[in-house]
Amino acid sequence: MGIEIEIEKCVGCGACIKACPYSAISMRDKIAYIDEEKCTLCGACVESCKFDAIIMRVHHEDVVRDLTAYRDVWVIAEQKKGAVQSVSYELLGVGRKLADDRNAKLGAVIIGKDVRKQAEKLIERGADKVYVVEHRDLEHFIDESYSRILANLIRKEKPEIVLTGATAIGRALIPRVAVQIKTGLTADCTSLAVDPDSGLLLQTRPAFGGNIMATILCKDYRPQMATVRHKVMKELDPDPSRKGKIIAVKPDDTDLKSRTKVLKLIEEMESTLNIAEADIIVSGGRGLKSPENFRLVEGLAKAFGGAVGASRAAVDSGWIPYSHQVGQTGKTVCPKVYIACGISGAIQHKVGMQSSDCIIAINKDPNAPIFEIATYGIVGDLFEVIPKLTEAVKKILKK
């Protein structure tokens, strides 16, 4: 077993019991006891013990011996149809800070077809150098070839930190890269910082549906890699006077091989915006009662210039496609403003939207759980409130 209590050091304070997310620790004769059946060796208790009484023995065999060979912070830019996606600018924003803290350069990698001119944009947003990998076969994201190219580039250039967006593409791409280069990867981070003492990347992310936060380290392997949640980090304003180096990378023929191919792309976000991108989301739930009434939600979203979301109940009733579903079995979103209309706020919905900056809830039931997390709650009939709110918003935004 990799974890032990040093009985002489344990004072029975119980701090570890609170730290354990798996309820694996209890007190026996005033000494902490770890239940092996429940313990997952996550290590959360080790840090919690002020008396160094919990020892976790880890022996990493194939560690990176020379950590100093790894320098620089990299951002893997995401492009669609040749255009850089906004999540990449957010990554450059946080990447710039990390690179400065590490006294290192900020690099960006862009893979695609005819994407060279995008490199300038990445430099304007903070990159010191941009690796441009171009080929006609790389126009669209392909899991196998993109991951192989990236793994080879990382092996060669040895960045210390690699960041990717926690998007559909990012979350398919980067786990394959992590396996190929045998390093750690932390998913869906909402906060990144450099530990001033160790210089390690502190990667903080929600777990258990946002009920707890965990800070993850990757001590002995390089690079330290993380995917980062969209809309959490701040992008820098573009600065056209910034200078940077553009480095062309030629992919090998073997890198380009792929056993999958995209036959076609069907775009179906017909109503306004993609919910992962939106600053304002107006969501509708069971309280709307019919597909026709769902138009009210769409009208309000349009007035705000926002996107349309939905609860599982609305999607399961067939009022709106699944791609709009927010919540545990749908998407996790964190816009600046989230407006929940006729959504009671079941925990399955809350875990998908509770990190939004401002939550506005409209519901006729004053006891609806959604009000517990609402910044502003309106107790009222949404069929009266939404049209009036829509008109008021239109008037203000016109000015």
Added chain:
Amino acid sequence: MNIVVCIKQVPDTTEVRIDPKTNTLVREGVASIINPFDLYAIEEGVRLKERFGGKVTVISMGPGQVENALREAISLGADEAVLMCDRAFAGSDTLATSLALSEGIKKIGFDVIICGKQAIDGDTAQVGPGIAAHLDIPQITYVKKIESADNGKIIAERMVEEGYEVVESSLPVLITVVKEINEPRLPSLKGKMKAKNAAIKTITSADLGIDKSKIGLDGSPTWVMKIFTPSKKEGGKIFEGSADEVVAKLIAEMQDNLI
């Protein structure tokens, strides 16, 4: 066709709550369930078998109690179940987990491997692509529909932010599925009987002949430094009254604080 479905037993995170006094996670009495996305994976495996023939094997890594989840999967239509149970697997992060599972899957044999999009406790979505990388096979993530899977190739619809892609891949392949792909059936009486009597095959790290330094804590590059509860959102302002009044109040607040 050999269909392998990877499942995970997870705490029902919708039941997990925070003790307001101690500000810690209360897990007492919280049920262990099959990860919700994995139910769609099991169903899709069974449907693939019904359409194209073959065998569905479910596999999971975890403590002994995971046997319950595997029996449930059999009641839902899986043919066989494999439990990878060994203290040596404990503490595995996504890299070590995907390695161990890929070795287990090699023992079973595979044409199509199906995983849920992600597990609701860790929410990483990394183990599926990790398994594909360890096995060096192609992957299609976020699948919402399998159009066909025969003659050595599969055509599937993959969800992306702006819609979906139709993707073709050779077999063997690993796919991860989203909720939209199907509506899982309820266990049949026959399925329940079968589940009760089914022999669950157990695999240890020794059976895999796997290098112990590559799994469990020793094989995991990432490390949980600390766990804490997020700062709670302060209770907000509630407006009541006529529609005109509440809209006016809300607009005033929004103009003061948001614009």
